[in-house]
Amino acid sequence: MSTTTDLPVVRPSDLGPPIYVGSVQRLYAVPGRDDLMVCETTNAGSVFDVGSIFDIPGSDVARATFRHALYTRMAQPKTWIKVREAIQKEIAKPEASAEARAFLEDLLVGPLEKMVVSGANTHHTGMLDSVTGEITAGMPENPSTFNVVRRFPVMKPVQKPILLLRLRLFHVLPGGHVRDPAGVHRAFRHHRRVLRAAQVRQPERC
Incomplete structure (x- = not known):
């Protein structure tokens, strides 16, 4: 577990009422930090954004953990190094067509060149430890349904x-x-x- 040093301790019990209630998650402001937002994953499920139509008990922590793991790995250069290696293997296959090689070679330039060095830029910051309230970049000792993201203004x-x-x-x-x-x-x-x-x-x- 690694805890980010520039982030506050946010216990779930200290969160006020949600600033937004969606079909599958609730959003909370972080006291004293206008640049952060807490996303709470619920047990609710939705299809095609029609609202909450079913519940899966226990899925809240599982889905929040998957979200945390996904975005954490996206920020790591080693993830994209593996992606680059997989693309290179596909290009080297004798049965690969000229069109497929051209497409794959195009994927190797541009954003991927940057992500193999510094990882992908995402809004994800970490997951709240359900007991201590620490925002962890790795897997917390006490996983929760709360992920912390960077908050950006919506320009309409x-x-x-x-x-x-x-x-x-x-x-x-x-x-x-x-x-x-x-x-x-x-x-x-x-x-x-x-x-x-x-x-x-x-x-x-x-």
């Missing part, structure tokens, strides 16, 4: 009204026949003229 673009077009192109009669085909053509021409006239300003750059 300014919404501006745009012209909404509602076109009545044609009427379909019983039997599948189309009434007034010429009207369809006129509607499409009108549609093009309106689109050319409507100009939507792009957001100004800071």
Whole structure:
């Protein structure tokens, strides 16, 4: 277990009410640290973001631990060195096609070159020890359902009204026949003229 020295001790009992309640997790602010946020994994399960539709007892700690392990390894250069070696082995296979080799060789340059040296940059900071409240980079002695992440502001673009077009192109009669085909053509021409006239300003750059 390794404890990060620049992070506070955050006992779960010291957390206030959640700042956000989702279908499978709750988010908490860290007292005195606007740059951190605590994510609590629950037993709830969801499919296609339709809300909590089932519970799996004990899955909260298991899923939180998997999340912690995944992001911790993503931050380690040795993880990406293994990825690079696996790609190189695929390239060296005699049966690999020219297209496959070109694709794999492209994966070896760019971000992977940096990650084999310094690891991947993620928002993950560590897991809370359920007893001591220490934020650990390794596996804590007392795993919990709480992971700590860096908190970033959400930048929402300014919404501006745009012209909404509602076109009545044609009427379909019983039997599948189309009434007034010429009207369809006129509607499409009108549609093009309106689109050319409507100009939507792009957001100004800071």
